[in-house]
Amino acid sequence: MATMPKIVDPGARRRAVADAVLRVIGREGVEGASLRNVAEEAGLAIGSVRHYFHDHDELLLFTMRELSTRIDGRVRTHVDRLLDPAARAERPARVEELIGEFLALDEERRQEAVLWMAFCGAARIRPELRACAVEMETGLRDLLARVLRGAQESGALPADLDVDLECLRLSALLDGLNLRAMLEPEYVTPEAQRAVLRRHLQGLRVPR
Amino acid sequence: MATMPKIVDPGARRRAVADAVLRVIGREGVEGASLRNVAEEAGLAIGSVRHYFHDHDELLLFTMRELSTRIDGRVRTHVDRLLDPAARAERPARVEELIGEFLALDEERRQEAVLWMAFCGAARIRPELRACAVEMETGLRDLLARVLRGAQESGALPADLDVDLECLRLSALLDGLNLRAMLEPEYVTPEAQRAVLRRHLQGLRVPR
DNA sequence: GCCATTGTGGCACGACCGCGCTAAATTGTT
DNA sequence: AACAATTTAGCGCGGTCGTGCCACAATGGC
Known part of the structure; x- marks a missing residue:
């Protein structure tokens, strides 16, 4: 029952994405922190970011x-x-x-x-x-x-x-x-x- | 040569539009001050606003x-x-x-x-x-x-x-x-x- | 009456946005 | 080997954005 298909710590991922958000905001301001920009900064696809933050x-x-x-x-x-x-x-x-x-x-x-x-x-x-x-x-x-x-x-x-x-x-x-x-x-x-x-x-x- | 087709004081118009900008920013923040929002707030068409501010x-x-x-x-x-x-x-x-x-x-x-x-x-x-x-x-x-x-x-x-x-x-x-x-x-x-x-x-x- | 000038209104294009949704890749369990 | 759950990747819709561009109205000088 304890299935673990991926060895990803969700908390760490979320924090890594948040780091990317902070870098983007530092560079372009809050209004620049779009999902696309953040995903690129984090080196992820948009869909991946949206998997950890549904909003x-x-x-x-x-x-x-x-x-x-x-x-x-x-x-x-x-x-x-x-x-x-x-x-x-x-x-x-x-x-x-x-x-x-x-x-x-x-x-x-x-x-x-x-x-x-x-x-x-x-x-x-x-x-x-x-x-x-x-x-x-x-x-x-x-x-x-x-x-x-x-x-x-x-x-x-x-x-x-x-x-x-x-x-x-x-x-x-x-x-x-x-x-x-x-x-x-x-x-x-x-x-x-x-x-x-x-x-x-x-x-x-x-x-x- | 001194032609004056319209009886509009450009300075007053610009200030009126700026007032509209301030109202919009007060309500929705700087990022909400789009040309469309400002024009609507000022009761003007978007083209009119752009006539007084080319940018x-x-x-x-x-x-x-x-x-x-x-x-x-x-x-x-x-x-x-x-x-x-x-x-x-x-x-x-x-x-x-x-x-x-x-x-x-x-x-x-x-x-x-x-x-x-x-x-x-x-x-x-x-x-x-x-x-x-x-x-x-x-x-x-x-x-x-x-x-x-x-x-x-x-x-x-x-x-x-x-x-x-x-x-x-x-x-x-x-x-x-x-x-x-x-x-x-x-x-x-x-x-x-x-x-x-x-x-x-x-x-x-x-x-x- | 005619015209050049200025103001007004708006269409359309390309870019970016969030988000609903689907499909594929990945990987531990069985 | 087969499966199910999780993660990754991405398409496409509807919307907003700034802006280039054009058509038309209004108006004072001739």
Whole structure:
């Protein structure tokens, strides 16, 4: 009864196709991610792609979630390292490192930021994508809230800080930096982004 | 030799068509702004639209510039009022008012912000639009620089402020707020935006 | 009244799109 | 060797797209 005619892991295939989608979107934008383009990029026939995604919408949504979990996973690594009860002296530097994980500081993360922005733009029109985008941003704010509250309790940040407000402010700053790094990377360099982030964090430390 | 067969102001027509483009983009996104959709929205035949824009690219670029000059004009009003050598006591409040002009604080500006974000997304792929987007952002930074330097000279801001850095930080914050207001308007309300902006400006006033 | 100029409307072509559908190739089980 | 399930490949329909091209209407100058 356990018949296995092909030795293909469907999950791996889907992820490989999603990778092709990301490459196409990075090159031509979301509207360029047609089944034909994606199939060619993945080195597959159109019919093969459609065998794993019975819908074009499903293909895009899966790819967006794939991207979000990829980003989320990388950040989670840093968050674990940060919350590790190691020497507290290192924490300030690691906070900057953690939050910098959301910025386009190297080519890999720059590409991810570009892709994420592309999906966010598409999410305004397509409801399914919109839900995914909101989840991601909410997760980002929650993560920032935990970090800021942790720093508050350890005395690194003033106790009377309005954490919710600061989370919105900081997350908006990060998104804005990514948006601009996407449009004018020659101006918003990694160094500039780091300087802005450092200045912002330093601005949090002074009592209001 | 001065023949005028029709009593149509071409400029007004082009602007009317651009308005239709903006309505369509607001409803369906940039990719929905096809000649057919735009013509129908404008109540014209597709041939008529093509009489005033011999290219689809030109239609989009003209519409983007139209939007940018519209935003720019509204801001320029506030900037003139701000630089008016009236009572200096009012200035801090007016600075907040001026910068708030870039935020989605009412339905009109929210719609403009959505449209601008849509164009910025499209600008990553299409070079002509990209140039327009960069011009706009550069203009925004220059404007912020003039305002901040003015406040610096009048003593409202610390003299050792890194104005260029703060302009990038502030402009990124504004863009990020607009992006999020576009995706989750129920969370990023006008009041929340105002609170973030006020907090940010207050953070500029404390000496570093 | 005539005409050149300008605006309007629309047809048709080739390209691309998603998707329903079918056929063939592949491969472990029997 | 024969089979059934899975994977791969692809045809073709109906639709939308931008655009080249043409016919016709409107209108002010002669």
